[in-house]
Structure formats: structure tokens, C-alpha cells
Amino acid sequence: QQPVQSPQAVILREGEDAVINCSSSKALYSVHWYRQKHGEAPVFLMILLKGGEQKGHEKISASFNEKKQQSSLYLTASQLSYSGTYFCGTAINNNDMRFGAGTRLTVKP
Amino acid sequence: DTAVSQTPKYLVTQMGNDKSIKCEQNLGHDTMYWYKQDSKKFLKIMFSYNNKELIINETVPNRFSPKSPDKAHLNLHINSLELGDSAVYFCASTATGEISGNTIYFGEGSWLTVV
Numbered sequence: 001q002q003p004v005q006s007p008q009a010v011i012l013r014e015g016e017d018a019v020i021n022c023s024s025s026k027a028l029y030s031v032h033w034y035r036q037k038h039g040e041a042p043v044f045l046m047i048l049l050k051g052g053e054q055k056g057h058e059k060i061s062a063s064f065n066e067k068k069q070q071s072s073l074y075l076t077a078s079q080l081s082y083s084g085t086y087f088c089g090t091a092i093n094n095n096d097m098r099f100g101a102g103t104r105l106t107v108k109p
Numbered sequence: 110d111t112a113v114s115q116t117p118k119y120l121v122t123q124m125g126n127d128k129s130i131k132c133e134q135n136l137g138h139d140t141m142y143w144y145k146q147d148s149k150k151f152l153k154i155m156f157s158y159n160n161k162e163l164i165i166n167e168t169v170p171n172r173f174s175p176k177s178p179d180k181a182h183l184n185l186h187i188n189s190l191e192l193g194d195s196a197v198y199f200c201a202s203t204a205t206g207e208i209s210g211n212t213i214y215f216g217e218g219s220w221l222t223v224v
Contacts, residue, residue, distance in 0.1 A: 002153075041199060041215040042152070079161065085150055089213065094205035095140050095164040097213055099152040 001026060003090040011073075012078045012107050020073040020103045030081030031064050031071040032089035032097070037049030042087055045073075075105070083107045112136050115200050115216035122190055123224055125192070130219045132200030137200055140164075141183040142201040142213070143175060152199070159205065161162045190223045 003024040010018050022031065030049050034042035047066035048071060059084075064071045075082055085102040113134045122128055134141065143155040155164040161177045172188045187194060200216040 030211065041217050044212050046216070048213055062164075087152060091211065094112075094203075094211050095157050095210075096154075097142065097160050097201075097203070098159075098211050102150050102152070104150075 001097040003088055003100040005086075005088055005103050007103060008101070009104040012105070014080060014107055014109055016107075018075045018078060019107060020075075020086050020088070020105075021074070022071045022089045022090070022100055024069045026069065026090075026092050028054045028064075028066070028069050029093055031062075032037065032091070033062055033071075033073050034089060034099075035084045036087065036102075037084045037106050046088075049072070077104075080106045080107050090094045113200055113202055113214050114157060115198075115219050117219060118195060118217060119132075119220045119222075121222045124190055124192060126190050127186070128186065128190060128221070129184055130198055130200075130221070131182070131184045132216055133182050133211075134202040134214070134216075135181065136202060136204070136214060138204045138214075139180050139206050140175065140203045140204040140211070141180070143185050144199045146197045146199060146218075148196075156196075163212075182216045185199040187221075192223050195221055195223045196210075197204075211213075 032047045034077045036042040050054040062073045086100045089099045091097045119199040140159045156175045164212045174186045177183045197206045197218045201213045203213045
């Protein structure tokens, strides 16, 4: 069963912040975040493995609440290059990676 | 070198035809996937294989038949193509058992258009 992502779409001005949420009804082995630009393959951003783990990637960070099976992706001081569709991927084991419906992020000047 | 390579990148074909998409990874990974991304951008899992063995078959019609001759290759054959099969098909691979987690690497995608 695929995870649920929210919101479906976000429009920001440069410099604004955004949060994208991801939740699953199943106990998770790991949570992954990917960004896809139009016409390209999804690109890996980060993986979270443990409950309460947080990671950062430049101005993009994420958290994973293992108890709630929820993860959030935080984009701070957004740049034009952040535009794209963000997917969370959830794995219940090593061979089963499923993706949410995606969140389309548009950053405007 | 491309880590996960798919061929062809673009494919336009008529309804009823049979076509194949090939995928190869040179990362030494043991798990490979096929995902379908439709016009709504939803990335839907189709199949996963681990060391040539089918692990997941996500209620995909029998017209779709994956084949993994070895753990570095996972091909997708589609019979009797239908209009609804038009989508981007992504191959992906990962290494299970890594302490750092099983990051998935995607191929560039194969754009299939059925007319």
C-alpha cells in the first residue's frame, strides 16, 4: 500500500518555506525522499532509517517519526531550483518500495 | 557510465502490438524494479525482483511479463498493447542489506505511447 502525501501542490515565492508530509499505515523499514524534474527520472534526496531521525541536505531536511509512521520534508528559503515533484517512498522491507502520489512544488521569482 | 540504463527511451507503437523494454544496472545491486508513471505522475510499483526471483507482482495484467536473466538485468515485455499502457516506465535498482539503507537508483525512463 502506497504512502499518503500532502499537500498535492504548493506554490511558493523564492525564499519562502514549505513542508511536505508523508504517512503510512504500515510499519516502515525506511522512508526515502526524491525530487523529479519534468521529463527526468526521480533523483534521490535522502533516506531516513530510524525513529525520530532527522537529516539535512543543504536547505532541505527531513524527519521520520517511527511511532506514527510519518515523515516530513522541510524546504527552507526555497530557490527556483527546488521546483519539481517531490515523492516520498516507503519501504516495509528491502524489496518493496512504494511511492506516494507526489507533491508538485512551484517556486516563483 | 550510466548506472541504470533503459532502452528504448522513446517508443511509439500501435494498439495490439507486442514490445519490450530492456533494463541493465552496473551497480552490483541485487534488487530491481519496474515502476509505471502515468500522466498524473503517480509512480506505481509493478514488479520487484531479488536475485532473479520475482518478489512483487502488483496486480499487473498478464500482458506484462518481466524477465530477469541475471541480477543485473530486468526486461519488460508487453503483449497486445492498449491505449492505457501509455506511460513512462522506470526501471530501478537497489542493494539490499546495506547498513546505510537501500537507496533506489532510477533509470532515465522509457516513454511509451500507444496509438
